[in-house]
Amino acid sequence: MLPLLPGVVPFGLIAGFTPVSFGYTWIDSTMGSLLMFAGASQLATYQLMDEGASLWVILMTVAAINLRYVLYSASIAPYLANANRASRLLAGYGLTDQIFAICQRDYPTHDWNLNERMAYYGGGTLVLWLLWQLCTLAGALIGQVIPVFWSLEFMIPLTFLALALNTLRTNAHRVTALTGAGISFLGLELPYNLGLMLGSLLGMLAGLLYKRFSR
Amino acid sequence: MTNGFLIVVALAGLVTLALKCAFIEGQHYFKLPQWFTDSLELVPPAVLCALVIPGIFQDDIGLVNAFGPVVIDPKPIAAGIAAITFFTTKKTIPTLIVGMASLYAVYWLQI
Numbered sequence: 202m203l204p205l206l207p208g209v210v211p212f213g214l215i216a217g218f219t220p221v222s223f224g225y226t227w228i229d230s231t232m233g234s235l236l237m238f239a240g241a242s243q244l245a246t247y248q249l250m251d252e253g254a255s256l257w258v259i260l261m262t263v264a265a266i267n268l269r270y271v272l273y274s275a276s277i278a279p280y281l282a283n284a285n286r287a288s289r290l291l292a293g294y295g296l297t298d299q300i301f302a303i304c305q306r307d308y309p310t311h312d313w314n315l316n317e318r319m320a321y322y323g324g325g326t327l328v329l330w331l332l333w334q335l336c337t338l339a340g341a342l343i344g345q346v347i348p349v350f351w352s353l354e355f356m357i358p359l360t361f362l363a364l365a366l367n368t369l370r371t372n373a374h375r376v377t378a379l380t381g382a383g384i385s386f387l388g389l390e391l392p393y394n395l396g397l398m399l400g401s402l403l404g405m406l407a408g409l410l411y412k413r414f415s416r
Numbered sequence: 417m418t419n420g421f422l423i424v425v426a427l428a429g430l431v432t433l434a435l436k437c438a439f440i441e442g443q444h445y446f447k448l449p450q451w452f453t454d455s456l457e458l459v460p461p462a463v464l465c466a467l468v469i470p471g472i473f474q475d476d477i478g479l480v481n482a483f484g485p486v487v488i489d490p491k492p493i494a495a496g497i498a499a500i501t502f503f504t505t506k507k508t509i510p511t512l513i514v515g516m517a518s519l520y521a522v523y524w525l526q527i
Contacts (some may be wrong), residue, residue, distance in 0.1 A: 211509055220421070222478075229421045236422075236429035239436075245467055246428045252470060256424060263428045265463045270436040272456055275448055278439040286441075293437030315504060350482035351460035355491065357497050358471025360516040363508040366499060378461040385466035389473055400466030401459075408458040 202325045205299040206332060213333050215356045216243045217340020218347065222354045223251045230341035234334055240295060241364060242266045248357050249394065260392045265401055273301040280308045280318050288319060295326035324348070377408030468495070479523045490522035 214236075237243050242263040249259045258394040273296055283293055303325055308318060347353060369375050381404025389394025472495045480486070498515030505511065 208508070211512065225418050225421050229425075232417070232422055233425045236425050237432050239432045241464075242432060246425060248467070248471060250421070250424060252474070256427070259424060260427060260431050261514050263465070264435065265433050265459055266455055267432050267435045268459050270432075271438045272448070272453065274436060274439040278442075281440055289440045290437060293440045293476065294433055296436040296440070307449075309441075348482070349478040352478035352516075353445075354511060355471070355477055355494070355516065355519055358468050358495065359512050360508070361464050361468045361471065362495060362498055363459055363502050363511045365468055365510075366502045368461040368464065373459045374459065376499065377449075377458045378465040381462040382465040382469055385469035386473065389470060394470075397470065399465045399467070401463045404462030404466060405455060405458045408462065409455060412454065 202299070202303060202328060205227070205302070208331070209299070209329065209332055210336050212240050212360065213336025213410055214340035214343070215353075215360055216240050217337035217342075218344025218353060218355055219244060219340075220347070221344030222347075222389050223247060225277055227338070227345060228343035230344070231334070231338055234337040236328065238333065239259060239263075239267060239297075240333075241361070244357050244360060249360075251354075252394065254394045256371075258398065261398065262401075269298075271300075277301065277304055277308070277322075280304070281315075281322070283315050292322055292326075295322075297326070297329055299329055300325050371410045373408045376405045376411040380404040380407035403408045435446065477523075479520070483527070486523055486526035488522070488526060490519050490526075494519035503520045 212248060216234065217230050220233060220249060221227060233243055234244070237246070245262050245266055246259055249262060254262075259374070274293065276278045277292075277296075284292070304322055305317075311317075313321065346354070365378060369378055383400075384403045385400030388399050390396075391399075394401045434493075473490050476485070478490060481488075494515050496517040498511050501514040502508075502511040
């Protein structure tokens with residue numbers, strides 16, 4: 202778990218101070234982290250709220266960003282299926298890229314019983330959760346004293362940029378990204394953040410078509 | 417506390433929780449259809465790239481609000497330099513630092 206933790210710190214600080222830089226309080230920011238506990242979608246929610254996006258655009262975007270969790274939970278579910286409902290709900294809330302990476306690596310290679318698997322999952326998640334909450338709280342408190350001209354709100358698109366570029370593993374991913382960005386750019390003036398929605402959908406479509414016809 | 421903010425964040429939290437629990441909570445886990453898995457891996461580049469664009473091309477940065485506008489918007493140039501940094505270093509933190517430094521540099525060079 203330790204090697205995965207340093208990457209959480211700057212992201213947590215950014216997620217913490219962003220709502221504050223948009224004029225919300227540190228309590229709002231902390232509640233955001235507690236209720237969502239999902240970095241990229243927290244940032245997307247804050248950015249879209251600041252742009253005045255409608256609720257359904259925000260929720261659709263959050264759902265799209267978090268779709269990967271369906272895959273994660275599908276791959277981990279067989280190991281946790283017999284746990285009680287409250288534990289499964291807590292495990293769901295605590296699911297992150299990091300804990301998925303670790304459990305996916307270690308569950309199949311260890312002969313653990315359910316309690317041991319839950320303890321492994323819970324321990325890792327608790328460490329990550331505490332670190333995330335502390336970092337977002339620190340970010341929110343720092344955000345209150347940083348003057349507006351520091352322009353730290355620009356860290357959001359920069360963070361998304363780095364996350365996006367990190368996904369460009371194959372040509373299909375590159376086609377998806379270029380189409381998504383291009384359509385989003387052309388649709389900047391469209392109402393209701395349609396540019397964002399169209400960019401995401403047509404980007405995926407372009408990537409799928411590329412995959413299909415490049416075989 | 418800001419009620420509107422909390423309502424949106426709570427609903428977004430519910431959507432997140434529903435997706436995270438999709439299979440952990442559903443007892444009948446089954447194999448996802450291949451087309452669904454294939455599409456899923458393309459969601460991050462599509463959504464993240466579409467999200468980056470308004471942040472780069474819309475709204476004024478705090479510098480502009482505090483000290484006034486400049487001829488060339490520093491955001492797209494800073495984002496371009498940040499992208500080059502990511503491609504060379506493959507690391508997020510240098511990308512953020514270089515991006516922010518470029519933003520300040522391009523703004524102040526025009527003052």
